[in-house]
Amino acid sequence: MARKVLAVLLPLLLCLAGLTGLLLLCIPTRDVREPPAFKYGIVLDAGSSHTSMFIYKWPADKENDTGIVSQHSMCNVHGGGISSYAEDPPGAGRSLVDCLNQAIEDVPKERHSVTPLYLGATAGMRLLNLTSPAASDSVLSSVTETLTQYPFDFRGARILSGQDEGVFGWITANYLLENFIKYGWIGQWIRPRKGTVGAMDLGGASTQITFETDRQIEDPANEVKLQLYGQSYRVYTHSFLCYGRDQILKRLLAGVLQRYNSHPCWPKGYQTKVLLKDVYTSPCTSALRPQHYDDNAKTTLSGSGDPILCQQLVSDLFNFSSCSFSRCSFNSIFQPPVAGNFIAFSAFYYTVNFLQKTMKLPVTSPEELGAATKALCNESWEKLLARDSKEEARLADYCACATFVSQLLVQGYKFDEDIFPSIAFQKKAGDTSIGWALGYMLNLTNMIPPDHRNFYKSTDYGSWVVLILLFIMVILIALAMLFCFAHSFKSQTAI
Numbered sequence: 001m002a003r004k005v006l007a008v009l010l011p012l013l014l015c016l017a018g019l020t021g022l023l024l025l026c027i028p029t030r031d032v033r034e035p036p037a038f039k040y041g042i043v044l045d046a047g048s049s050h051t052s053m054f055i056y057k058w059p060a061d062k063e064n065d066t067g068i069v070s071q072h073s074m075c076n077v078h079g080g081g082i083s084s085y086a087e088d089p090p091g092a093g094r095s096l097v098d099c100l101n102q103a104i105e106d107v108p109k110e111r112h113s114v115t116p117l118y119l120g121a122t123a124g125m126r127l128l129n130l131t132s133p134a135a136s137d138s139v140l141s142s143v144t145e146t147l148t149q150y151p152f153d154f155r156g157a158r159i160l161s162g163q164d165e166g167v168f169g170w171i172t173a174n175y176l177l178e179n180f181i182k183y184g185w186i187g188q189w190i191r192p193r194k195g196t197v198g199a200m201d202l203g204g205a206s207t208q209i210t211f212e213t214d215r216q217i218e219d220p221a222n223e224v225k226l227q228l229y230g231q232s233y234r235v236y237t238h239s240f241l242c243y244g245r246d247q248i249l250k251r252l253l254a255g256v257l258q259r260y261n262s263h264p265c266w267p268k269g270y271q272t273k274v275l276l277k278d279v280y281t282s283p284c285t286s287a288l289r290p291q292h293y294d295d296n297a298k299t300t301l302s303g304s305g306d307p308i309l310c311q312q313l314v315s316d317l318f319n320f321s322s323c324s325f326s327r328c329s330f331n332s333i334f335q336p337p338v339a340g341n342f343i344a345f346s347a348f349y350y351t352v353n354f355l356q357k358t359m360k361l362p363v364t365s366p367e368e369l370g371a372a373t374k375a376l377c378n379e380s381w382e383k384l385l386a387r388d389s390k391e392e393a394r395l396a397d398y399c400a401c402a403t404f405v406s407q408l409l410v411q412g413y414k415f416d417e418d419i420f421p422s423i424a425f426q427k428k429a430g431d432t433s434i435g436w437a438l439g440y441m442l443n444l445t446n447m448i449p450p451d452h453r454n455f456y457k458s459t460d461y462g463s464w465v466v467l468i469l470l471f472i473m474v475i476l477i478a479l480a481m482l483f484c485f486a487h488s489f490k491s492q493t494a495i
Contacts (some may be wrong), residue, residue, distance in 0.1 A: 049246060123239075176438070214236070
């Protein structure tokens with residue numbers, strides 16, 4: 001009898017020992033570090049028409065020296081871009097106050113002093129710096145004075161180059177689409193085996209195109225090499241100053257005032273007064289600026305809704321006649337053939353979205369884009385207002401914008417019938433706006449040291465695996481012994 005009891009107890013004890021061992025493995029025995037709290041970073045995107053503030057956060061345990069960054073919150077600054085304060089530099093600093101006060105609330109108080117704060121100004125300030133370096137310096141000094149009054153770690157306010165703007169926009173798009181890195185279902189960061197997408201940005205004062213290529217980049221000024229998440233990337237990028245939406249509209253308006261009595265890109269029935277100062281003070285319109293004109297003079301201009309004349313007016317903005325490289329986009333700028341998928345955002349998105357959602361027209365090929373643009377330009381002011389009265393402030397300019405986008409993509413960048421469908425016109429990826437600010441923050445996380453983490457104990461991984469297998473083996477042996485005993489007991493009972 002005692003022998004039978006022992007035969008039952010022994011495997012049960014072995015099974016209990018194995019389970020106990022497995023549970024004990026959950027108790028740490030070696031130094032590891034507890035993940036730290038989130039770190040935060042603030043980027044002010046000082047564009048040509050407005051300023052936006054983005055607050056980003058990321059864990060300090062970075063992946064191959066590049067932080068895993070997500071958008072925490074954002075704030076749109078009231079008023080125009082900081083370049084619009086050229087005659088009132090202190091106003092540029094004051095305009096940021098409301099959003100900076102929001103940042104104080106959005107970032108945990110204990111993180112204020114270690115949260116880096118950056119301001120990047122784009123093409124609007126690049127233009128102001130061309131026309132009046134002193135005014136540009138005064139505006140930057142004003143925003144710097146304001147930003148240093150806040151409890152964050154201010155790292156500087158600077159004017160980004162066109163190349164920076166293009167590359168950081170490309171980084172943002174590919175990061176949000178998880179082309180660099182993604183969080184796998186097994187709880188680890190993995191690198192997808194897929195290519196990157198090209199990025200096209202149409203801002204207020206400039207437009208950028210950036211894409212990865214395996215072709216030779218004949219102009220070194222257009223080549224950028226990047227290191228992100230342990231991978232190397234070689235991209236082509238170029239920024240066209242004065243080819244942003246607002247500057248294109250000014251250049252077209254200057255051309256109309258010089259050559260026509262009405263605006264062929266404005267709809268029939270539309271009329272407004274144009275302040276000459278608004279047209280001619282930009283360096284982008286200097287070639288069409290009259291020698292003598294009254295800054296404060298106004299002229300009344302009406303729309304004629306002529307798609308053919310509008311196309312000709314827009315065509316005059318491009319120069320395709322000369323190229324010192326094997327191939328060019330326009331204005332003698334080298335560009336390798338576009339290939340792969342592209343994402344087009346900012347004014348690209350708003351223009352195409354208007355054609356698709358408001359005009360209810362397809363835009364999936366160069367021909368469809370051209371047909372949709374022509375239909376839009378033939379629409380009267382009365383009919384446009386009936387379609388979308390909320391967009392009244394921008395309605396008259398959609399024909400000009402659509403005509404420009406069509407010629408830029410098809411004649412300029414050479415998106416033909418085969419590659420055009422690969423363009424995705426998007427405002428956001430997920431819940432995050434696409435633009436250069438996130439890419440800027442991703443790049444700058446390389447400069448931010450990780451936090452020290454609190455110490456706990458944990459088992460070495462190799463030892464942990466061996467012990468797991470050992471205890472599983474003990475449990476299996478115990479179960480086998482119980483099975484043998486049960487079989488033996490059944491046999492004896494049968495006898």
